[in-house]
Amino acid sequence: MLRRITFFKSYYCSGCCTRFKSTFSKDPVSNPDGSSLPDSEKAIHPFRVAVEEQGSIVKRLIKEATTSSEELDKAVIKLKNKKQLLKAKLQELSSPIPQVNKVKLDDLIKQRFYYDQSFSIYGGVAGLYDFGPAGCAVKNHLLQDWRQFFVLTDGMLEVDCPVLTPEAPLRASGHVEKFTDYLISDSLTGESYRADHLIRQSLESLAKKKGKQSGEAKQALAGLGSLDGQGLQGLIDRFGITAPGTGNALTQPREFNLMFDTAAGADSRQQGGRHRLFLRPETAQGIFTNFRRLLDFNRGRLPMAVAQIGQSFRNEVQPRSGLLRLREFALAEIEHFYDPEDSRHPDFASVSELNLPLLSVEDQSAALTAPTWRQLGASVASGLVAHETLGYYLGRIFLFLTKRCGIDPRRLRFRQHPPCEMAHYAADCWDAECLLTDGCGRVDWIECVGCADRAAYDLSRHSEASGESLVAARTATGGTSRSFTPSVVEPSFGVGRLLSAILEHNYRQRPGRDEQRTCLSLPAWLAPYHCALLPMNGGSAEMRQLIRRLHRRLAVGENLAGLVDADSRGVSIGKRYARCDQLGVPFAVTVDYDSVAEVKAGALSELDSNLLSDWPADCRQPTVTLRERDSRQQVRVPIDRVPGLVKQLVEQRVTWSQVMDTEAVFQGQTGTKSNR
Numbered sequence: 001m002l003r004r005i006t007f008f009k010s011y012y013c014s015g016c017c018t019r020f021k022s023t024f025s026k027d028p029v030s031n032p033d034g035s036s037l038p039d040s041e042k043a044i045h046p047f048r049v050a051v052e053e054q055g056s057i058v059k060r061l062i063k064e065a066t067t068s069s070e071e072l073d074k075a076v077i078k079l080k081n082k083k084q085l086l087k088a089k090l091q092e093l094s095s096p097i098p099q100v101n102k103v104k105l106d107d108l109i110k111q112r113f114y115y116d117q118s119f120s121i122y123g124g125v126a127g128l129y130d131f132g133p134a135g136c137a138v139k140n141h142l143l144q145d146w147r148q149f150f151v152l153t154d155g156m157l158e159v160d161c162p163v164l165t166p167e168a169p170l171r172a173s174g175h176v177e178k179f180t181d182y183l184i185s186d187s188l189t190g191e192s193y194r195a196d197h198l199i200r201q202s203l204e205s206l207a208k209k210k211g212k213q214s215g216e217a218k219q220a221l222a223g224l225g226s227l228d229g230q231g232l233q234g235l236i237d238r239f240g241i242t243a244p245g246t247g248n249a250l251t252q253p254r255e256f257n258l259m260f261d262t263a264a265g266a267d268s269r270q271q272g273g274r275h276r277l278f279l280r281p282e283t284a285q286g287i288f289t290n291f292r293r294l295l296d297f298n299r300g301r302l303p304m305a306v307a308q309i310g311q312s313f314r315n316e317v318q319p320r321s322g323l324l325r326l327r328e329f330a331l332a333e334i335e336h337f338y339d340p341e342d343s344r345h346p347d348f349a350s351v352s353e354l355n356l357p358l359l360s361v362e363d364q365s366a367a368l369t370a371p372t373w374r375q376l377g378a379s380v381a382s383g384l385v386a387h388e389t390l391g392y393y394l395g396r397i398f399l400f401l402t403k404r405c406g407i408d409p410r411r412l413r414f415r416q417h418p419p420c421e422m423a424h425y426a427a428d429c430w431d432a433e434c435l436l437t438d439g440c441g442r443v444d445w446i447e448c449v450g451c452a453d454r455a456a457y458d459l460s461r462h463s464e465a466s467g468e469s470l471v472a473a474r475t476a477t478g479g480t481s482r483s484f485t486p487s488v489v490e491p492s493f494g495v496g497r498l499l500s501a502i503l504e505h506n507y508r509q510r511p512g513r514d515e516q517r518t519c520l521s522l523p524a525w526l527a528p529y530h531c532a533l534l535p536m537n538g539g540s541a542e543m544r545q546l547i548r549r550l551h552r553r554l555a556v557g558e559n560l561a562g563l564v565d566a567d568s569r570g571v572s573i574g575k576r577y578a579r580c581d582q583l584g585v586p587f588a589v590t591v592d593y594d595s596v597a598e599v600k601a602g603a604l605s606e607l608d609s610n611l612l613s614d615w616p617a618d619c620r621q622p623t624v625t626l627r628e629r630d631s632r633q634q635v636r637v638p639i640d641r642v643p644g645l646v647k648q649l650v651e652q653r654v655t656w657s658q659v660m661d662t663e664a665v666f667q668g669q670t671g672t673k674s675n676r
Helices: 002-013 040-063 069-094 102-111 133-152 167-173 195-207 212-222 229-239 284-289 291-297 361-365 376-382 388-404 457-466 495-505 541-558 573-583 593-597 603-607 639-650 656-662
Strands: 115-117 129-131 164-166 180-185 192-194 254-257 261-263 276-279 304-313 328-338 355-359 372-375 412-416 428-437 443-455 472-475 481-484 487-494 507-509 518-520 531-535 562-564 587-591 623-628 634-638
Touching: 040 069, 040 656, 069 656, 102 115, 102 495, 102 507, 102 518, 129 133, 133 304, 133 328, 133 388, 133 495, 164 167, 167 276, 167 284, 167 457, 180 195, 180 229, 192 195, 195 212, 195 229, 212 229, 284 291, 284 304, 284 328, 284 457, 291 304, 328 388, 328 495, 355 376, 355 388, 361 412, 372 376, 376 388, 388 412, 388 428, 388 443, 388 487, 428 495, 443 457, 443 495, 487 495, 495 507, 518 573, 531 541, 531 573, 541 562, 541 587, 541 593, 541 639, 573 587, 587 639, 593 623, 623 639, 623 656, 634 639, 639 656
Parallel strands: 355 412, 531 562, 531 587
Antiparallel strands: 115 129, 164 276, 180 192, 180 254, 261 276, 304 328, 328 487, 355 372, 412 428, 428 443, 443 487, 472 481, 507 518, 587 623, 623 634
C-alpha cells in the first residue's frame, strides 16, 4: 500500500492540475488582423476545475490513514478520466483547422449509407441523391431542431405550399425571365459548361502563375459575378479560354433557365400560359402569394414571420460535389415581414453581444478572405449590418449553426454581398459560408445559408401582377392610419449543403494507434440513433430480452431512437463500437454476462409481457455498461435508469463528466460465458 501511495503522489498529484496551464496561454485561433475567437479559455475552464477538484480529493485520500485501497483506486481512475477529457478539449481548441481526408469521408458516407447517387444500379443520375436510413434520420432530426429553434421559439407561422407553381407568379417574381445561368459549349463535342464556373477555374489557374497575366486575372476575378453574356465572352477572348480537356473553341455564352417546366392537362399550352407549370426553384413564392391570408390570420400584426420547409428544383448545368449542387433539394426558408419605417427587432438584445465572423464588402475589396470577429450590436450601430432585424437573424443563424449543428466556428464566415452581386432592390445580403472540401481535396467557402433584406420587391411585384392589394396598415398615436407594403428579411437554409457541412465538420480520425478508425462526432440530438444497444457476442436469449426492454423504454418512454446491433457472426464488441462511432451514435449500452447473472431467475419472463412496467421491487436490477462515443469511457448503470439518463445527456441537462462523477466507472466484466 505504501509503494502505491508513493506512486500516486509522484504521478497523479504532483502537477496534476498545473501541467496543462501553460498549454493554453492564449486563444489558439486568430484572424490575420490579430482578433481571436472569443471565450476559448472559458470553454476549457470547467474541465480544468474538474481536474483540480478531483486532484484535491486524491491528495486528501492519500493523507487519510483510513483510506482503503479500493476507494483510492476509484478516485484515481476518476482523476485520469477527467484529465483525458481536459486533454481532449485542449487539443480540440488548440489544433489548427483540420485537413479532411475527403476520400475517407466519402467512403464512410457510402459505407454507412448516409446518402448515395440515385438509381445507381442503372448508372445513376447527376444531381439526384437518395438518403439512406442514417442520412434520412439526421435530416429529419435537423429539420425538427430547425423548427424548434426558429419556428416554435419565435412564434412563427408555418405553411406548406405545392411544388408545382403556375407561370404567372413566377413571371411576376422574375424567375421566368431572369432565373438563368450563362451556358457555353465545346464547339466540336457539344459538351456544356456553366460559363462563370469555367471562366473562374481558368482565371484562378492564371492568377497562380507569375507575370502580367496573373495580375490581370486577379482583377478579372474580382468583377466576374457582375458580368452579362457579352462581358463573359470578352474574358474568354481576352484570356484565350478554351474547352477543358480538348482545347476546342467555345460557343458564345447563352442564357439557360434553371427551372423545370411541365404541363397540366391535355390543353396545357393555351393562350396566356394558364396551364403551364414549373417545379418551384424556391419555397418563398407560396408565402408571398398567401400574404393577405397570413396577415389576417395574424390579426393584422407586424412584424410577422412565416416559415416553410419543402423540396425545390433547379436544372443545374453541372451538378457536382455530392449534396452541394443538386437538381432536387430541400429548403427551409423564413420570410420576416416588417414595417420599412421600423426595422427594430424586439429580441435583438438577446444576440447583440455575440461576436460573429464577418467578411464585409470593404474586406473583400482589400482581397481578404478570412473574416474578422466583430460584435453584432456594434456592427448594426455602425451600419455594417443594415438594421436590427437583419442582425437578429444573423445572430440566430450563427447560434444554430455552431451550437445546434456542430459547425466549427473556425470554418464559418458571414460574407456580405458586394453591389455587383446584389439585386437592385435589396438593402443588404449576407451568406453564411462554410469551409468545405471538394472531391479533389480543394478547400473552398460554400454558401449554406443566405440572409437577405429583399425590401418590398416581392409583394409589390405580386400586387401589381395580380391586382390584389398586398399591404399592411398601422395606426399612429394620433389615430391616423398609414398603409404600406412590408419589407422582407429572408433567411434561406439549403438543407443538403448544411447536412454536408455538418458531416465534414464533425468527421474525426482517432489519434495514435487508432488513426485508421474514423467516426462522426455529431451532436447527440442530431445523430441518426441516440443510443446503440449491443448484446455481448451475439447475445443469449436473456440478453436479447433485456435489449428488447431497453429498446422499448427508449422509444416509447423517452422518444429516443435506439439501434439494436445483435451481430451473430462473432464480430467483437470493439468492432461493433467502431461501427456505431462511424454512424455517429453518441452512446452505446452493452448487455453482458454480468447483466444476465444479476437477474433473478424467472424475473425476465414476468416482465416480458409488459416491457414498460417497472422492475419488481423485490428483484435486484441488472446493470449494463453505458459508453460515450468521443471519450470512449464507460460506466455501469442499473438497466431501468439508462433511458432517462440517455435522455438527459441528449438534451444536455447533464454532461458526461457529471455522469462519470455519479456512476460507477466500468473496469471490465467479472463474468464469462462459462461461469455466468
